[in-house]
Amino acid sequence: MKGSPSRGMARKDSIAQVALELYLERGFGVSIDEVAAEAGASKQTIYKFFGGRDGLARAAMELELERVVGPMREAAAAAGVASARLAAFAEAYQDVLFSSRCLAMYRFVIGTAGETPEFGAAFNDTVVEYVLGLVTPLIAEATGARPAQARDLADQFIGTLQGSELNRALAGVAVDDQRLARLRGRAIATLASS
Structure with missing residues (x-):
């Protein structure tokens, strides 16, 4: 049996x-x-x-993705106005992205993508596209943007949340929480003006 x-x-x-x-x-x-x-x-x-x-x-x-996206998924799906949910999503995203475990995953992917492009593609499909898929509808709701424009705004939003702080963190420099807060503020303000 x-x-x-x-x-x-x-x-x-x-x-x-x-x-x-x-x-x-x-x-x-x-x-x-x-x-x-x-x-x-x-x-x-x-x-x-x-x-x-x-x-x-x-x-x-995929197993790691399930472990880390919960806070982002909860923020995106929470009740309340879209702007508050975006702010919660931004904070959850940075908390996950700048965790030591996620930084180790990024270093691993970057280190292997050259020799195994399929792995880099799998990371993109599994993680990057998933996160963008979570935030794009929320951005559309908050801004009234059409789907294609909301996707472009999502790329910009995520990029702003990372800023150059991601490169510093990947290089082993301690994360500056005040800088992260400024990046969140800038990301939200940019969406509000679109």
Whole structure:
């Protein structure tokens, strides 16, 4: 008798979690053998669940995405006026983006994208597009912008929230909370004037 589907999903998530931790610790050069050994799984199980290394990396990112987007999703979906929800979204976005774990993920993706462009593309599809998809309807609601314009405004909004502070943080410089607050204020003000 085979295991239950929920046990299979739990096992799959467990393997993806092990892979994520290894990637963040050692980089994308971690082999399927290393993940299998650390997870107590066979290579055959990993290939069955994920199809290979790229599928495993994508599953690891999706697992991490679910962990970090909750506060952004809650802010975007909360009751209240759109401007207040945008302010809450902006703060939640920065809290997630500038966390040590998220910065480690960004460093990992940047470090591997050159050798494995598929991984960079998976990160874009899984994380970047998801975040833009959360905030674009909220921006449309707040500004009255049409979908294409709201998407452009979302790009600008997210870029302003990151500012050059993201580059500093990726380089290991301590995050300046006052600078982040100014970036949030500028992002909101820019939307209000559009």
